Structures are given as structure tokens and as C-alpha cells.
Amino acid sequence: MEAIRTTEVERRRAARAATVMSVLGILILAMLVISMNTGYIRLAPLDVLKTFMGAGTDKQELILFDFRLPRIVISVLIGAGLAVSGCILQGLARNALAEPGILGINSGAGLMVILFISFYPANSVAPVLLLPVLALVGAGLAAALIYVLAFKRDEGLSPTRLVLTGIAVAAGINAAMIVLTIRLDPDRFQFVAAWLAGNIWGTNWDFVLALLPWLLVLLPFVFRKSNVLNVLHLGEQAAAGLGLMMEKERFYLLAAAVGLAASCVAVSGGIAFVGLIAPHLARRLVGPRHQHLLPASALTGALLLIVADTLGRWLLQPSEIPTGIVVAVIGAPYFLYLLAKAKA
Amino acid sequence: MNPQTGHVIQTDSSMPKLRTRPVAASAILLGGLIAVVLGLAVSISVGAADIDLLTVWQAVFDFNPDVTQHQIIQELRLPRAVAAAVVGACFAVAGAIMQGMTRNPLADSELLGLNAGARFALAICFAFFPGLPYLYLILYSFLGAALGAALVYGIGLLSRNGLTPVRLTLAGAAVSALLVALSEGIAIHFRIGQDLAFWVAGGVSGSNWPQLQSMLPWVAGALLGALLLSRSITMLSLGEEVAKGLGQRTRWVKLAASIVVLVLAGTAVASVGSIGFVGLLIPHVARFLVGVDYRWIIPCSAVLGGLLMILADMGARMINPPHETPLGALIALIGVPFFLYLVRKERREL
Numbered sequence: 001m002e003a004i005r006t007t008e009v010e011r012r013r014a015a016r017a018a019t020v021m022s023v024l025g026i027l028i029l030a031m032l033v034i035s036m037n038t039g040y041i042r043l044a045p046l047d048v049l050k051t052f053m054g055a056g057t058d059k060q061e062l063i064l065f066d067f068r069l070p071r072i073v074i075s076v077l078i079g080a081g082l083a084v085s086g087c088i089l090q091g092l093a094r095n096a097l098a099e100p101g102i103l104g105i106n107s108g109a110g111l112m113v114i115l116f117i118s119f120y121p122a123n124s125v126a127p128v129l130l131l132p133v134l135a136l137v138g139a140g141l142a143a144a145l146i147y148v149l150a151f152k153r154d155e156g157l158s159p160t161r162l163v164l165t166g167i168a169v170a171a172g173i174n175a176a177m178i179v180l181t182i183r184l185d186p187d188r189f190q191f192v193a194a195w196l197a198g199n200i201w202g203t204n205w206d207f208v209l210a211l212l213p214w215l216l217v218l219l220p221f222v223f224r225k226s227n228v229l230n231v232l233h234l235g236e237q238a239a240a241g242l243g244l245m246m247e248k249e250r251f252y253l254l255a256a257a258v259g260l261a262a263s264c265v266a267v268s269g270g271i272a273f274v275g276l277i278a279p280h281l282a283r284r285l286v287g288p289r290h291q292h293l294l295p296a297s298a299l300t301g302a303l304l305l306i307v308a309d310t311l312g313r314w315l316l317q318p319s320e321i322p323t324g325i326v327v328a329v330i331g332a333p334y335f336l337y338l339l340a341k342a343k344a
Numbered sequence: 345m346n347p348q349t350g351h352v353i354q355t356d357s358s359m360p361k362l363r364t365r366p367v368a369a370s371a372i373l374l375g376g377l378i379a380v381v382l383g384l385a386v387s388i389s390v391g392a393a394d395i396d397l398l399t400v401w402q403a404v405f406d407f408n409p410d411v412t413q414h415q416i417i418q419e420l421r422l423p424r425a426v427a428a429a430v431v432g433a434c435f436a437v438a439g440a441i442m443q444g445m446t447r448n449p450l451a452d453s454e455l456l457g458l459n460a461g462a463r464f465a466l467a468i469c470f471a472f473f474p475g476l477p478y479l480y481l482i483l484y485s486f487l488g489a490a491l492g493a494a495l496v497y498g499i500g501l502l503s504r505n506g507l508t509p510v511r512l513t514l515a516g517a518a519v520s521a522l523l524v525a526l527s528e529g530i531a532i533h534f535r536i537g538q539d540l541a542f543w544v545a546g547g548v549s550g551s552n553w554p555q556l557q558s559m560l561p562w563v564a565g566a567l568l569g570a571l572l573l574s575r576s577i578t579m580l581s582l583g584e585e586v587a588k589g590l591g592q593r594t595r596w597v598k599l600a601a602s603i604v605v606l607v608l609a610g611t612a613v614a615s616v617g618s619i620g621f622v623g624l625l626i627p628h629v630a631r632f633l634v635g636v637d638y639r640w641i642i643p644c645s646a647v648l649g650g651l652l653m654i655l656a657d658m659g660a661r662m663i664n665p666p667h668e669t670p671l672g673a674l675i676a677l678i679g680v681p682f683f684l685y686l687v688r689k690e691r692r693e694l
Binding site for chain 1: 450495499502503510511513514515517518519521522524525526528529532533535620663669670672673674676677680681683684687688
């Protein structure tokens, strides 16, 4: 009787998840079209279609293929990556407020990227493929530092201490960045300032190529670990009782989360809140099971970022608002709402 | 300041016995003031062109407009050094009052969104009313700080378990993120990034006498208010019930103290931009040195905050000449390890 009911619930949940994801997919596609004709130069949907078919003018081709499309693709990838990263962290920490931005992972990645940019000779083209690797090193170091600082032998890792430590480490790293960047020439300083504000700067196909392998490897890996996350979410005892190699699994998942966040941040700069909001929205849509939650988070994050990027280009034309700012304006109120609602 | 040092506490039968060290506190106040004066002198004498202390003395007390060095000192370095001291005192006292009032060891005008609010107000001023007189900037800065505080407190009051330190800190971080994002958006659209960045990077490099003159009455009033309220804040820091039991009208005290904090934080942000951690760090140091009586903590915080800021400003000029290192970043680098220590030290769930 009990079993039948759970399978029934399962089936309904799966059906619901399928519906939600289809809707999200359609919304993303719709946003793609809107986003492609938003900007300083308007391209009507028909022109976009023509250009895709290879019948557009040279100018249209340039705008679409060299400027707009890579940026849109990057937005989608970053949104998905950051959201899944946040989803993993929330599952691991069993803390609704965990996300790569708050946990200082973004800042660590950013520091490495900025160090690299400031010491790299300005006249040469930076090897773009190296950026995610550097960011990963920085993010890993920051994550390790936060973990060590927040961990206490007699109490383990308290969620609140983790979050507070993350905030502090992020503040420290940001300050270190400012001190380092003050030596830069004005152009580079401008770049760094924009980077810190979360301006998606890697807007050509090279960056898509730099980012794509990371996501193609890490996302399937994480999706396969859905069950592990489900079990971990039940709590320490339950997980140990079910015979899970807890520490090992936890480490793999944490590494995956850091890797996802770092590779995205390398290209996008400091975008906070995506990793926080997307999983929350997804959870409300498809429920707590990670089989549904992870892909739904990815789609939600992608949608959120493409909306933010499009808004940033459209709101204050001709000037563009960095995507990170738009996300913060959308995300901070939601975070506050969660905070007010949370039990402890 | 009560001149009858040491006699205040035992004659005060209505107050519970507190761990205080009036003698140490008096020594710190006196030593601190001397250190501040010395710091000012040294700060004025070092810089792009080193000027010996004798010349500094002459420039201040025997000003001769024909001497270039005197001019440099009077027009640039003296106001800058004084501004650093004043602003440091403001942030530190604001932090001390906030920590005492909310009984939250992590309270600070930066962490609780006041500074971001003041910044937001300044962004709006620069964008929509360019060329506002400085006095108005200060006033709008107060309003902005009040907005930031109101948002953070509102969230705290809405939440189920009330204002735990962690919740306040998180709400402050989110509110700050929101207000900073809005300020940046305004700055980008109205192309005032440069003006605002100058403010935000947290520096006293642009301070001048007219600015100081608009600032000082507010600061003096607020610091005096802080001293007058200090006894009530000590009671509040023992807990709301204790304060009420001692016959205090806590609501009025809180209101008055909040206004003092807004004025202090608002003025400080309007003059040098957003600088965090001074308000967090200094009150803890003061408490460690002089005990838990805010009649001592507040004046000591003012002196120590001024001292820290003078030193930090000197550091900002000397680390990487001729560039200035942003003061806010420098202070954060000192403050973050301390904050981490506080978070670790907290035994129970904060």
C-alpha cells in the first residue's frame, strides 16, 4: 500500500518535472529570439531567421554570429553552471543560503583571473583556455580556506559559521583585488572594475569553447550523482546508515561544484545570487528530488541569466548594465524574502 | 566626559556591577589623544614631498602664505589628516553604539547596510542633482543610511526568530548588494562612475576645509549625543529586560541612539565613501581594553578609530607611491582576519 502510494507520487512528480522543464525550455528558446533582436542595433526575428539561413547582409551576420550569439550562448552556459553549483552546495551544506558567490568561491576565482590579467603582457592575446584552469585553482584555494576557517574540531561545520566565514573571506579577497589592481594602467583597471561588477566579458566563440568542455564533463557527472545528493540531504546518520562512502562522495561533489562555479566565473566575472535563486525556484517547481532538481536548476539558471543579460542591454540603452548588477537587483530581494521566511 | 573619573561607577547604585577599568580607560584616552596628535603630525609630514616636523608646526601655528610647503600643508595635508581622524571616530562610535544596542558582536555600519544606503543616496544626488552643495550631500547621505538600516531591520523584524546576529549580517549583506547594484546601475547610466568611484573607493584625498566645516557640527553633535546616551547604552547592552527593570524607557533610547548612528555613518560616508570594519574592529578592541561600560567604550572607540584611520591613510599613501591604495580596501585587509576570529570564537550558534 505504502509502496504503491510512493510510486504514484513519484510518477506524478516525474510528470510534473517533465512539464516544468519543457516549459522552461520553451521560455529559454523564446528568450533566445528576443535576446537576438535586442540591443543597440535591432534585428527583427525574420532577419534573424534569414541570417541563420545564410541570407542576411554581412552586417547582420557580423552582429549576430560574432557579437550577439556567442554572448547569448555564454549566458545560458554560465546560468546553468552557476545554478547547478549552487544546487550542489545547498544539498551538501543542507543550508538554503549556500551558493558559490556567498561562499567566496567566486572571489577566489576572480582573484586568480585578475592576477593573471594584470601580469600578462597587454599586447598579447591571453590564452583563453587557461582562464578556467586558473579560476579553478583560485576557487579551490578560497573554498579550502573557508572550509578550514569555518571548521571546528568539536562542532564540525556549522552552516551559519560557514556562511559568515564565506562573506568575510569574500570581502578580504575583494579588498586584496582592489589593492592589486590599483597599480594597473587605467584601461586594465576599467576592465577589472567591470569584471567585479559581473560584466560578461568573454563574448566570443573562444570563450564558449573554453567553457563548454567543463560543463559537458561536470554536468553529466553531477546528474549521475543525484541519488547521492538525495541521500546526503537526509542527513549524516541516514547517509552513513545507507552505507554511503560519505566523505569521498562529498568531496567529489564539492569539487564538481567548485569546478562549475570557477569555470563560469572565469568568463563572467562576479555574478552572485544566480546559484542561490535558481535552485530555490527549481525546488518550488519540481520538488526536492535531485534527479529533477538539478536539471531544473540548470534550466532556471540559464533562463534567469539570459533574461538578466537581455534586460541589461535593453534597459538603459545605449549604455549596458553589467549582468551581475541586474541579477543582484532581481536576486537580493528574493534572498531577503527567503531569509525572512527561513526558520533558523 | 565626566571629569570625576573613577567615582562614577561605585556611587551609581542603580547599575549592576560591571567589569570596568576606569584607570586603564583614562590612560588610553590620554595616551590615545597624544598618539592622535603625533599621528596627525607625522601624517602631515610624510607624503609625495617629505616635510620636516618643524615646518609642519610652523605651517599650523605660524602660517605664512608665501611658503609653498605651508600652502601644501594648509590646503591639502592638514584637512586630509583631520578628516581621516574624524571619520575614523565616526565609524568606530557608530559601530560601538550598534554593537551595544543590538547586543550583536558583528554589528557595523558597513555590514548592516548603512554605508551602502548612504552610497546609494549619493549616487542619486550625483545623477539627478549635480552640483549640490556639500551640506545637502550630507543630509541625503543620512537619509540613505536610514533607508539601508530600515531595510535590514525590516527584514529582521519580519523573520520568525527575530534578529539573530547571523540573520542581521546576512540581511545586511543582501541589502548592501542590492543598493550597491542600484548605485552602479545609476552610475553607469548617468556616466558618473568616476565621481562615484572616487567616493566609493574610500579615501580622504579630496578633503578640504569647507567640507570639514560642513561636517564638523554634525559630527560634534552626534559624538556628544553618543556620550550622553552612553550610560543608557550600557544598560541596553545588558539586555532589554534589565534596562526596563532599571527604569529605562528603552524605546526612546533606541530611537535616539539610532539617530546618532545614522548621523555618524551618513556623515562619514558622505565625506570619504564606504569604509567597513573600522566600526566592527575598534569597539571590540575598546571593550577588551576598558571593560564593558559604554561610558568608557564610546570615547575610547572615538580616539582609537581616529588613530587607526590616520595610520591607514598614511599606509594608503606610502604603500605604492605615487598611487594611492584605496583606504577601504586597506582597512578590510586588517579587519577581515579579525572578523573571522570573532566568528570562530563564538561558542554557540551565533
